[in-house]
Amino acid sequence: MxxxxxxxxxxxxxxxxxxxxxxxxxxxxxxxxxEEAVSxxxxxxxxxxxxxxxxxxxxxxxxxxxxxxxxxxVVHPGNKxxxxxxxxxxxxxxxxxxxxxxxxxxxxxxxxxxFQITQEEFLEFMFEDLELPNLVKRHLTGTDTFKTxxxxxxxxxxxxxxxxxxxxxxxxxxxxxxxxxxxARLREAREELARLKREEPDNFGDIQEIEAxxxxxxxxxxxxxxxxxxxxxxxxxxxxxxxxxxAVMFCLMDVSGSMTQxxxxxxxxxxxxxxxxxxxxxxxxxxxxxxHHTSAREVDEEEFFYSRExxxxxxxxxxxLMQEIMAERYPANEWNIYAAQASDGDNWNDDSPICREILSxxxxxxxxxxxxxxxxxxxxxxxxxxxxRIGEAFPDTFAQQQLVSAGDIYPVFRELFQRRLVx
Amino acid sequence: MTAREQKRQxxxxxxxxTFELIQAYDREISRLAERYALDTYPNQIExxxxxxxxxxxxxxxxxxxxxHWSYGKHFLxxxxxxxxxxMGLAYEIVINSDPCIAYLMEENTICMQALVVAHACYGHxxxxxGNYLFRTWTDASSIIDYLVFAKQYITQCEERHGIDAVEDLxxxxxxxxxxxxxxxxxxxPISAExxxxxxxxxxxxxxxxxxxxxxxxxxxADKVSEKDTARFPAEPQENILYFIxxxxxxxxxxxxxxxxxxRKIAQYFYPQRQTQVMxxxxxxxxxxxxxxxxxxxxxxxxxxxxxxxxxxxxxxFQPGFDSPYYSGINPYALGFAMYTDIRRMCENPTEEDxxxxxxxxxxxxxxxxxxxxxxxxxxxxxxxxxxxxVIRDLKLFSIMDDDQRDDLLVPAIHDExxxxxxxxxxxxxxxxxxxxxxxxxxxxxxxxxxxxxxxHQQHDRKPLGDSTEEVLKxxxxxxxxxxxxxxxxxxKS
Numbered sequence: 001m002x003x004x005x006x007x008x009x010x011x012x013x014x015x016x017x018x019x020x021x022x023x024x025x026x027x028x029x030x031x032x033x034x035e036e037a038v039s040x041x042x043x044x045x046x047x048x049x050x051x052x053x054x055x056x057x058x059x060x061x062x063x064x065x066x067x068x069x070x071x072x073x074v075v076h077p078g079n080k081x082x083x084x085x086x087x088x089x090x091x092x093x094x095x096x097x098x099x100x101x102x103x104x105x106x107x108x109x110x111x112x113x114x115f116q117i118t119q120e121e122f123l124e125f126m127f128e129d130l131e132l133p134n135l136v137k138r139h140l141t142g143t144d145t146f147k148t149x150x151x152x153x154x155x156x157x158x159x160x161x162x163x164x165x166x167x168x169x170x171x172x173x174x175x176x177x178x179x180x181x182x183x184a185r186l187r188e189a190r191e192e193l194a195r196l197k198r199e200e201p202d203n204f205g206d207i208q209e210i211e212a213x214x215x216x217x218x219x220x221x222x223x224x225x226x227x228x229x230x231x232x233x234x235x236x237x238x239x240x241x242x243x244x245x246x247a248v249m250f251c252l253m254d255v256s257g258s259m260t261q262x263x264x265x266x267x268x269x270x271x272x273x274x275x276x277x278x279x280x281x282x283x284x285x286x287x288x289x290x291x292h293h294t295s296a297r298e299v300d301e302e303e304f305f306y307s308r309e310x311x312x313x314x315x316x317x318x319x320x321l322m323q324e325i326m327a328e329r330y331p332a333n334e335w336n337i338y339a340a341q342a343s344d345g346d347n348w349n350d351d352s353p354i355c356r357e358i359l360s361x362x363x364x365x366x367x368x369x370x371x372x373x374x375x376x377x378x379x380x381x382x383x384x385x386x387x388x389r390i391g392e393a394f395p396d397t398f399a400q401q402q403l404v405s406a407g408d409i410y411p412v413f414r415e416l417f418q419r420r421l422v423x
Numbered sequence: 424m425t426a427r428e429q430k431r432q433x434x435x436x437x438x439x440x441t442f443e444l445i446q447a448y449d450r451e452i453s454r455l456a457e458r459y460a461l462d463t464y465p466n467q468i469e470x471x472x473x474x475x476x477x478x479x480x481x482x483x484x485x486x487x488x489x490x491h492w493s494y495g496k497h498f499l500x501x502x503x504x505x506x507x508x509x510m511g512l513a514y515e516i517v518i519n520s521d522p523c524i525a526y527l528m529e530e531n532t533i534c535m536q537a538l539v540v541a542h543a544c545y546g547h548x549x550x551x552x553g554n555y556l557f558r559t560w561t562d563a564s565s566i567i568d569y570l571v572f573a574k575q576y577i578t579q580c581e582e583r584h585g586i587d588a589v590e591d592l593x594x595x596x597x598x599x600x601x602x603x604x605x606x607x608x609x610x611x612p613i614s615a616e617x618x619x620x621x622x623x624x625x626x627x628x629x630x631x632x633x634x635x636x637x638x639x640x641x642x643x644a645d646k647v648s649e650k651d652t653a654r655f656p657a658e659p660q661e662n663i664l665y666f667i668x669x670x671x672x673x674x675x676x677x678x679x680x681x682x683x684x685x686r687k688i689a690q691y692f693y694p695q696r697q698t699q700v701m702x703x704x705x706x707x708x709x710x711x712x713x714x715x716x717x718x719x720x721x722x723x724x725x726x727x728x729x730x731x732x733x734x735x736x737x738x739x740f741q742p743g744f745d746s747p748y749y750s751g752i753n754p755y756a757l758g759f760a761m762y763t764d765i766r767r768m769c770e771n772p773t774e775e776d777x778x779x780x781x782x783x784x785x786x787x788x789x790x791x792x793x794x795x796x797x798x799x800x801x802x803x804x805x806x807x808x809x810x811x812x813v814i815r816d817l818k819l820f821s822i823m824d825d826d827q828r829d830d831l832l833v834p835a836i837h838d839e840x841x842x843x844x845x846x847x848x849x850x851x852x853x854x855x856x857x858x859x860x861x862x863x864x865x866x867x868x869x870x871x872x873x874x875x876x877x878x879h880q881q882h883d884r885k886p887l888g889d890s891t892e893e894v895l896k897x898x899x900x901x902x903x904x905x906x907x908x909x910x911x912x913x914x915k916s
Contacts, residue, residue, distance in 0.1 A: 002449045002466035002544060003522070004442055007475065008529055014478040015498040018488075021590070022495030061493055062598050062893035064860050070885035071825045073834065075849040077752060078743020079820040084841055087830045115499035116506075 023121065029054045030117065034125040038410045050122045053114040127277055130417040146239040157234025166233035174231060179221045186217040247282040247336040247368075249275060250325075252318045254343040256293040257310035263375045267342035268305050269409050270373055274340050277417065282336065288325060292318035298325065315347045315383060316354040323362045332366040339367055345374045345381045352382040356390055364394050371416050372400040433724045440533035442470075448537040449544070455716045456545045459789060461709070463548040464563060465522040468540065472529050477501050479516050479526055486518055487570045489577040489684075491593050517543035519551040519695070521563035534730040537723075541713040546706025553797045554701070556694035566691060573684045576622075580677050592678055595897035596664065596685035601859055603664030603686035604693045622680055659863040659878060663898070664689070666864050672873055673903030682901070697800045697855055704758015705796050708766075711735060711759070741817060752849075760813045761804070765792050768810065775811060801853035809846045811837075821848045826884075860887055875902050 023030060033052045066072075082088065117125075153166055193210045196203055251271045253264070278285050289304035290296055293311035296318040322339065330337060347355070364370065372387055374380070384400070391398045401412045434447050445468065456463070471479070481498035482488035518524040525543040527536050551557050581589045596603070660666045667674070668682040695702070714731050717723045723731075741756035742748040768776040769788035776784045783791045795808055820836040821844065835841030835848070851857050865878040875898070879887065 002446075002453065002468055002540075004445050004449070004468045004470065006442065007469045007471045007526075010471075010475065014475070015481045015495060017490045018481060018492065018495035019498055020495070021490055021492040021586075022499060024586075025492045025590070059496060060890065060893075061594070062890035062897070063601060063888075064599075064862055064891060064894050065888040066858075066860055067886045067888040069826045070881075071823065071827075071883040072885065073821055073823045073848050073851075075752070075819050075821045075845060075852060076744035076749075077741050077817045077819055078745065078749075079818040079836055080743070080745075082820055082833045082836055084833060084836050084838065086833045088833065089830050090824075113496070113500065115503050 023117070026054055026059065027125075029058070031125050031128065034122060035410065037122075038126060049116055049118045051114060051116055053112040056113050059113050123276060123280060127280060127417075130277065130414060148237045149240050151236045151238040153233050154236040155233065157236065161235045161237070163233045163235050167227075167231050170233060171227050171231040174228065175224055175226070178224050182217050182220050186214060186221070189214050189217065246284045246286075246334065247278055247338060248286045248288060248330045249278055250288045250290060250322050250337070250339040251304065252290045252292070252322060252339065252341040252343075253304065254293070254313055254315065254318075254346070255291045255307075255309050256313040256346065258313070258344050258346045263344055264305060266375050266403055266406050266409060267373070269406065270342060270403070270413065271340060273409065273413050274338070274371070277413075278338060288322075290318050290321055290325075292321075296321040313343075313346050313348065314351050315343065316351050316358055319355055319358040319363060323358060326363070326366060337367040339363070339370045341370070341372045343372075343374060343383070344376045345378070345383055347381065347383040349382045352386040355383065356386040359387075359390055360393055364390065364397060367397060370394075370398050372398075373403050373412065374400065375403045377404045432721075433727070434722050435533055435727075436724055438532040438534065438730075440531070440536050444533055445470075445527070445536055445540070448533070449540050451717060451720075451722055452537070452541050452545060452713050455713050456549075456709075458716075459712075461545055461549040462552055463523065463545060464520075464552055466544040466548060467522040467524045468527060468544060469524060470527050470529055473505070476516070476526065476528050477505060485570055485688075486520075486524060486567065487574050489574045489593075490581075491597075492590065493597065515539040515543045517547045518566075519547075519557060519561055519563055519691075520566050523548040523551065523563070532730065534723075534727045535734065537717075537727075538710055538714065538731055538734065542706045542710035545713065546709035547702060549709070550698075550702050550705045550796060553793070554694070554698060554800075555798055556698060556800055560694050561691050569687065573688070576680060576684065580681065584677065589681070591900065592681055593685065595900045596682055598894045598897040599663050599667075599901075600685055600689045602862065603662060603682075603689040605662055605665065605690060654866050655869055656864065656866070659865055661863045662686075663862070663864055663877075667898075667901050670867070671902050674901070694800075697802070697853075700754040700758040700761075700801045700853065701796065701799065701804050702758070703754045704760075704762050707735075707739060707755050707759040708762040708792070711763075743818070757813075757817070760816060761808055761810075762792055762795070764810050764813050765795055765808060767812075779810060780808075802850050802855075805853060806846060806850035809849060811839075811842045814842055814845050819845050819849065821845055857882065860885070873902075 030052050034050060037050045153163060189210055193207065193214065196207050196210065200206070253259075253267055253271075255264070275285070275287065287301075289299050289301055291299055291304055291309075292313075292315065293309055294314045294317065298321065299307075318341075326332070326337060359370070374384060380402075387398075387400050391400060399416050401416055403409060403412055434451065435444050449466070449468065477498060479486070480501050481494045488494060515528070516526045523544065525539065525548075527539055531539070551561075551563060557563075577589060577593075656666070664682055664686040668679050668686065671679075674682070714723070714728070714735075718728050739753070739756045739759045741753045765783065766788045768780055768784050769786050769791050772780075772784035795804065799807060814837045818837055820841075821834050823832040823834050825832070835844035837845065861880040861882065863878050863880070865876040867876070868874045877898075
């Protein structure tokens with residue numbers, strides 16, 4: 001008798017754990033490959049997995065087996081021209097079937113073990129050891145929204161939240177407990193009465209006395225209230241702080257004449273990296289693009305990266321706009337605010353102190369993290385030094401780094417978000 | 424004419440399968456198999472998807488395996504070559520258990536499903552139940568239970584001692600897995616329930632014995648008893664994992680249990696490694712016979728039969744030694760050819776067959792092949808039944824590669840003087856004892872540094888492979904003390 005069972009709906013990822021074990025074991029290899037991939041490939045296609053290859057010898061499982069050499073006699077099929085006792089030259093390279101000994105079974109020739117990791121895993125390895133600064137702090141302190149959750153049963157509460165089952169159960173238990181001794185005596189009295197009636201039916205005195213006792217006991221049992229205030233149980237609801245899981249990311253970029261397309265590309269990669277990273281930490285994330293030269297404007301992504309404009313540079317215009325948008329659309333108690341600013345460091349010298357003023361007074365107190373990357377191979381200018389002072393004032397939430405070429409993006413990014421030891 | 428009129432409606436005409444159809448085919452195939460009195464375990468046919476098939480692959484066909492990275496490695500490489508179309512998946516996996524579990528893949532046509540049912544559920548299944556090695560060494564009814572126990576136990580160990588500790592231990596055990604097999608003693612079948620209960624007692628008992636072996640309290644120094652100077656173990660031990668489980672000085676009880684689990688699983692797979700040709704040949708022979716019977720009864724269409732023959736011929740295709748597709752002798756091809764030839768010798772013996780196989784030529788073919796299936800392993804099966812005709816058909820020849828000579832020698836080919844030589848050489852090729860280096864535990868130094876000495880009996884000057892050093896490191900990890908390598912040239916008697 002045969003049974004046919006449809007198992008197609010059973011979990012198909014039975015090997016997931018084993019796969020994870022494999023990735024875990026070779027995490028150093030994979031991480032290296034991921035890091036190479038990140039610097040090699042354009043950041044715009046971070047949205048897919050990666051092919052990882054590991055040298056075959058590193059993952060071989062050793063077993064005892066015969067090596068080449070010695071005297072080995074092997075039977076092969078498909079003889080065409082050989083006759084018994086014939087000597088034939090040894091084939092070179094061992095590639096063709098004839099010269100291959102048993103050692104061929106042991107898996108030689110597998111130089112590289114190549115496999116695919118998913119985008120999820122790719123990002124996992126990419127952002128490993130990285131952490132969003134102040135995430136915890138915001139969870140603990142920035143809790144202005146609450147949700148009510150059930151938290152068991154309580155003795156006090158609002159009548160509308162009465163838990164009937166628990167109340168009646170408790171009443172029942174109380175009745176059993178309080179009437180226990182009376183019921184035991186009632187049982188005894190009834191037995192006694194039955195005995196008297198059976199054995200001494202004439203002994204009216206005792207019978208009456210016992211009957212009176214029985215009545216008294218029944219009355220006492222009935223006096224126990226069915227429901228007491230003591231029994232009432234209520235469903236307990238408590239307020240839980242609801243950590244805000246929405247984030248907004250401000251991208252600020254200088255598009256003045258001094259920013260070339262190459263510089264903008266570098267900035268773009270940095271922004272995308274930051275975006276991917278934030279996406280892993282928040283359910284919902286919005287992006288605001290602000291571009292500026294002498295005046296700032298909120299634009300869409302396409303325009304942000306590709307439209308061409310020229311002019312001088314006034315950084316504070318962008319900061320002002322950001323501050324306005326924050327105040328208007330993203331209240332800090334609801335949103336986790338992140339900002340990344342990219343610039344080549346050029347600014348009107350008179351403007352830089354204003355930037356510091358706006359940042360430290362009106363922006364820094366509300367944001368989770370503010371990063372400034374300066375994409376320039378040249379000396380720093382006034383803006384950098386002003387920002388350094390902000391960094392001193394807000395060491396936890398402000399960071400600045402310099403980028404020279406596209407290859408620096410990932411290392412700099414890692415440095416900015418390096419997991420910091422809790423001190 | 425009457426036979427043609429009696430022909431019944433084909434079971435199906437399209438190529439799509441349904442559960443009802445699979446059941447209908449199974450019913451018919453089962454009826455035909457009964458005609459040949461094929462003795463099988465009950466069948467449990469499970470339909471799975473390609474992804475699930477890859478999962479099953481990765482766990483080497485075990486329906487439940489403990490977690491280990493090497494299975495993940497298998498899975499990744501299977502997944503990759505499958506998704507790139509470099510490799511099709513096997514049509515089926517069948518598990519030696521009672522009931523016998525066979526996996527069918529969802530993507531297959533009804534023709535392939537019927538083929539697999541005949542191949543796995545009646546071919547392999549009857550082989551598992553009939554062959555003496557499987558009957559002696561494996562216990563189909565308890566294997567699933569045991570795997571459940573093993574998986575749970577290893578998971579518990581991971582929780583208690585950490586994934587890394589368990590993984591290192593398993594790595595070491597896997598390296599020696601082929602040397603964890605008892606070749607002569609039959610283990611008792613026990614259920615998982617009992618295994619769990621026993622495992623507790625065993626832990627305590629074993630630890631006591633080991634402590635005894637390694638007792639360091641000095642005895643009265645003047646008389647060294649004979650027992651102390653005697654070599655331990657008294658006989659060389661080929662089951663290295665068993666020896667480690669029982670005598671390694673530094674293993675914790677849970678580590679011994681894991682060594683045992685790996686050993687048990689190696690033991691379970693041991694018959695499969697020794698009966699590749701016989702097992703696959705048997706299953707192929709029966710799917711071929713049963714499918715032809717279905718066709719003869721008019722239960723399948725011509726189109727069905729063509730599809731079947733197409734995949735059958737590709738399964739039993741044997742590329743020649745000089746073909747780019749050649750990768751050794753195809754066990755399906757050799758096995759199928761041999762069983763078919765036994766049947767031919769019984770039904771239409773030639774003069775040559777009567778000379779070579781007087782005891783089976785002209786006898787009842789069914790009992791002849793059943794005997795061949797039940798009483799041999801690959802090595803002895805080939806030695807017994809490889810006929811001159813099969814040797815000629817496959818054009819077998821042997822090559823001797825001696826590293827002390829400049830050229831290769833062809834000692835024998837498919838001719839009158841070569842048949843016996845070819846047969847013996849091929850049989851020896853399937854002897855696990857020849858395929859794996861003969862390595863045994865020779866002695867341990869009980870009074871000194873606890874070192875373990877291994878002995879390698881070299882055969883035909885065949886050296887050990889290059890991963891030997893790594894294996895020794897693993898052995899060292901298990902033994903916890905120095906291991907010494909003692910090569911030794913075998914004196915062939």
